Amino acid sequence: MSRLIYKGDTINNFGKFLPTPIIEKIKINSVNPEDDIINAIDSASDTPIEPRFVNKYTITTSALFNSDDVFDSTELINELFSGDDDSTLYLNLFFCKNSQIIDEIKNNKLNLSNLRDLVTIPNIANESFTDTLLYKEQGESASFTEYLSGLLNNSVQIYSIPFSNFANTDSIANDFDDNGKPIIRAAFTEQSFHILNVDEISDLTIFASISSEKFENLCQSNLSRTSFAINFSDISYEDVKVNGVISKFSDPIFVDSTGLPYTGTPLQTIDGRFFKSDTLTHEDIKKSIQNIVNNYKTISNKSLENQIQNIEYVLARYGATHELIPRLYKANRLSPSKSSATDTGQMYSSLSIQINKLDKSILAQEQVAKRIFRNYKVSDLRVGETITFGGSFDENVQDEDIVYKTVLHSNAARYVPIASDSNFPGRAELPMNSQEFLDSNNSRIQNKILQIKSIIHSTKPNQANLTEVFEAIDNPDIDVRAILENYSGDNQIFNELISVQNFLDNEIDLWAIPSGKTPDGKPATDGILYFDEGRLGSEEEAVSLKRASKEKCQAVDVGTQNFLATMYWLYHEDNQYELVFLRKNPLVPESPTRIDYFNYNVIPVMNMRMPIATESYKTRTIHMLGTKETDSTDMDEVKIMKLSRDNSKAKNWSATAVLEAFLNHIAPPDSIRSQSDRIMNEALNAIYNTIENTINNFINNIRSNPALVRQLASSQTKSTIAINLYNEFKTSYATILENELSNKFDAYIRTPYFAYADVQANGVSFEETGLTGETFEYNAYYDDGVSGPGSGVVITGGGELSYSEKKLVSKDLQYRKRVKEWSEDSFGNQTSPPASIAYSDLPGLSFRSQHKNIYKIEFGSSLAKIILGRLSNESTNIVNAITDILELIYELEGARLNTGLHDALANIDIIIKKSGVFFVDVEKFVRKKSFMSRYINMDNFLEYYPDAHEITNNSINIFEVEYKNITYDTTMKLQIGNAGSYDYEPSNPKELKFTTIPSGIGGFGGGRPLAYEDAPVLPGSFSFSTFVESAQNLDTEAIEQLTDMAAGENTKREYSKLVQRNYSFYGWQNGQLKSGKTWKDDYRLAMFTYQFFIDDDQFNRTTEIDTVVERSPQYGNSSRDVANISVDIKDNSLQTLLGLIDSFSSTYSVFVNQYLNVAKEQCAFNEYTERFNDFFISDIKAKYPNSDPWIRMVSIYSVYLSIFTSFFSNLEYADVLEFTEKILNNIKPETGTLGELIKFDEELQGIQSQLDLLKTNALEDYSTYSSRQKLTTQVDLELSVFDHIGNYSEVENFMSS
Secondary structure: OOOOOOOOOOHHHHHOOOOOEEEEEEEEEEEOOOOOOHHHHHHHOOOOOOOOHHEEEEEEEEEEOOOOOOOHHHHHHHHHHHHOOOOOOOOEEEEOOOOOHHHHHOOHHHHHHHHHOOOOOOEEEEEOHHHHHHHOOEEEEEEEOHHHHHOOOOOOOEEEEEEEHHHOOOHEEEEEOOOOOOEEEEEOOOEEEEEOOOOOOOOOOEEEEEEOOHHHHHHOOOOHHHHHOOOOOOEEEEEEOOOOOOOOOOEEEEEEEOOOOEOOEEEEOOOOEOOOOOOOOOOHOOOHHHHHHOOOOOOOOHHHHHHHHHHHHHHHHOOOOOHHHHHHHHHOOOOOOOOOOOOOHHHHHHHHHHHHHHHHHHHHEEEEEEEEOOOEEEEEEEOOOOOOOOOOOOOOOHHHHOOOOOOOOEEEEEEEEEEOOOOOOOOOOOOOOOOHHHHHHHHHHHHHHHHHHHHHOOOOOHHHHEEEEEHHOOOEEEEOHHHHHHOOOOOOHHHHHHHHHHHHHHHHHHHOOOOOEOOOOEEEEOOEEEEEEEOOOHHHHHHHHHHHHHOEEEEEHHHHHHHHHHHHHHHHHHOOEEEEOOOOOOOOOOOOOHHHHOOOOEEEEEEOOOOHHHHHHEOOOOOOOOOOOHHHHHHEEEEEEEEEEEEEEEEOOOOHHHHHHHHHHOHHHHHHHHHHHHHHHHHHHHHHHHHHHHHHHHHHHOOHHHHHHHHHHOOOHHHHHHHHHHHHHOHHHHHHHHHHHHHHOOEEOOOOOOOOHHHHOOOOOOHHHHHOOOOOOOOOOOOOOOOOOOOOOOOOOOOOOOOHHHHHHHOOEEEEOOOOOOOOOOOEEEEEOOHHHHHHHHHHHHHOOOOOEEEEOOOOHHHHHHHHHHHHOHHHHHHHHHHHHHHHHHHHHHOOHHHHHHHHOOOEEEEEEEEEHHHHHHHHHHHHOOHHHHOOOOOOOOOOOHHHHHHHHHEEEEEEEEEEOOOOOOEEEEEOOOOOOOOOOOOOOOOEEEEOOOOOOOOEEEEEEEEOEEEEOOOOOOOHHHHHHHHHHOHHHHHHHHHHHHHOOEEEEEOOOEEEEEOOOOOOOOOOOOOOOOHHHHHOOEEEEEEEEEEHHOOOOOOOEEEOEEEOOOOOEEEEEEEEEEEEEEEEEHHHHHHHHHHHHHHHHHHHHHHHHHHHHHHHEOOOEEEOOHHHHHHHHHOOOOOOHHHHHHHHHHHHEEEEEEOOOOOOHHHHHHHHHHHHHHHHOOOHHHHHHHHHHHHHHHHHHHHHHHHHHHHHOOOOOOOOOEEEEEEEEEEEEEEOOOHHHHHHHHHOO
């Protein structure tokens, strides 16, 4: 029994044979880590136990007796509750942890005997837990060993405690029942016990029963179940845990019409009502039914036997329960036969009649009702989790969790008619109509051809200023060589002059500058002494060597032929070398002489002589040693010859002299620069003219052949055609350059022909030749290089040479035709050889000469090579230019195929309307990111605190929203609230700013804006597909209609915007929120819509992120937008936080002054029970009839625990209400005590202290907190463009350029 009953049948209620113990109170407490029980358990077990797994149960019990006026209870109490352990009664407490055992004992006291099998004898504690128990040894009346054994039992803990341990007459109190008879209440002291791991126990019930002996002795007596149960009083119990939670309600009981509990088992009627079973008992019913069944047991019938078994099962299973009659009624209705013709049907009829009679008899008894009462006996006083102050702030909530990345975005094409007087910054898709485009394109083709000309002319080598060189020609104090070397790069004239100067210097070094020592081993410093070793005797040779030593010369022996050839060559000082240029048209006189043949295709321009002094020595007699003679008429006697440097002997022997002769050759001195440029320009123009003619011929051909135009649609085809065209005229480069540059600018230094050596060799004296020192005879002959000397024939206008001429020539040294084969150029084409030059090939000079008697100065060839190389380098640009020309041809011809579409695009601008919506989860910011959420659980605040929604609306709101499209560098900023004010009106924004940048595409101010603030668009029903139908044959009238539209007719001006909108989503289920909450009214999810306009030419714009990462559209007709969405939330929730803290302080102050201090006065409470007296209760209630300060304080305390701490984090709302009600019952005047009130005040003081500290921390924290919280999310969206007919930007750019 779980209720204390002072009315009704107190004999049954309090026990007929032994007093029934009443469980008055069960307190569950936590155990401190310092408690002795923890150390004792740790010492007695192998594994240390954590204090939080040990709970202390303090149980207060009493026993009630009914009596009369003349009964003396003292003697009875002394007899029952005093004496030694053998003569006293025992209080037995059974802590049952198994639901099956619990149900068995609740149903029948006989099942107490089952506990004997669950415990170990003698390990049953005979006293509750006290400090002295820890120090008792095993074997004494009680010891900690037995106590610990009970703790470790997972099924039941049993404590059998003698009354003599704690009963005394001071604990006896008298009350009276409703009949006025005395009721003796024996109050026992509180007994404490422990339970381990209570959180892991699903079901826990404490049973109490008084026994005549201690439980251990009764277990050892081997009594039967019935005999065992007789030794125990009736059982009372309290459920502590049911299904894993602390029991808040008692088991169901039945009460009568006066509200008093009915302790018997009622009977339920067929219609479901309950009645007492005092007159008609369960046994009466079972007996009457069994009598009927017995009448049919002798009949052998299988169906009947089965039905009898069913009826008897109900009697056995439900015979002691209130369900007996409904179960019998139901079982009888299931009879397999209801016919009176069968035995089974007859039994059915008999039972039906009897069950109905019994049901009527039950209805005649007193009705009772089933009730479930709240269980106030179990107090869970365990210290929960330490009250930890903290908010709902979540550092893991990112900006994108509040400013959602999910953006509903779209791109749609819109159309703006364009007129000349329109103020719209956009422009038509095409800048010109079809005819203008045709004319412009033809012009562009010509410009491209001129571009090729420019490329060709860009290959011309640079010309340095020649002034310094000219000034140095006649000034011996200036180092001309140094001047020449200062010029470098691709100025080939100067580079070639440096080579010429090197050649000239080397010639001097080879002939006259000693490179060894004198014959006597001293340094040779004064030239070279050559002597004819073939004609010089030994004595003369000795003399020659002495002469060389004497004159500090290097001695060189040479053969007679070499000696004579050198001597004759040097004898003619004015014409050792000759500078010549090629003739453009070979000269063929009517009667050519040998010199005419020698100069057949060259123009001699200058004679040259080395700066060398020549001294000849005769050596006919020995006594003439040391004398020097220069008698040229006696040259045959000269056997020794000295050559030394003598600058006075030089004639035109310098690069500057060569340069001057070159320049005088190509132009008069006063127009040297312009003439040289002209000649090179003529060469380049010749190349350009070849290309131009080739391209123009192709253009004329392709325009007359539509099939070729269609082939140009392929980029590969255009490239192939361009390369083929280039290769077609590239082969003519070398020939043109040779004709225009090499043949004009190249020069040669050659040796003229002198026949002395051959004459001497054939025994003919110089005089016999008829030649003089001032005249020379040139023998012109060309060796074909195959038949040998004398076989070649020069074809001239005068015929071939006569035999006598051939004979004469065969005696002379031969004129060689030197042909240098040029290598392949960079395109793999064989270049043409240069012209042939006649020169004297003097073998006698080969022992010294470096050049085989001819030296080519490649003024023109070097320039030609540079131009060829540059043209080769420019091949890609030339091919690209040709490709561009082909593209122009293709686009021109393609545009002419659809004149109507072209003209339509010339009168309309296609723009893209970019629009979308995004969401800002203000609710999440309030709950998880606001300043207030750092200190308050905003979820609970909004749930439990009055007007919390409106409070947070005023203190936390959106101040500013910014949509910044990074791709289009366009920003829209919407300011909703004024800075520093609290007038939050989302429906009345303060300002919208729109900013963008110039697109850099034509127009005014460096280009049109990249985004348009507004646009006069055609109606939304307009699509280009319908427009194109009429545009196929667009005429003047249609264009005029577009012009009218541009002037404002039939257009609508739309604006870029960023604005907050109301919205609703179909299918949102409010059931996802707490009861009574709706998405519309209770969740602050703001929606903003935006739109702006761009030119469609920019639809596939690439986004640069930090100038490093590029994001481009991945699909054809799609547009990609990278944007930052920023929301500036104004967070003034500190004021709300401070207001909440101040509100608690104010409420607490009122509570202390109006209730606590008054309740502490001595006359307000009973000092023994600490309960408030009636006078105080009536007075305080009258003083505060409608605004009880204790109620408000308890409510505020509970709410603040919810919003400032995690105290209720694992509890349901019903648990919070129970907690609050429990505190209120403990402190309110009617039911509370002063002790509980003071204890509550201590809790309040702790809360107040924590709030004061929190306030200080919050103020300090807020000093570094910005009340403007900016949250930014970056989105990257790529979507196709609706109704976009295509991008004409390439065509537009083509036309515009």
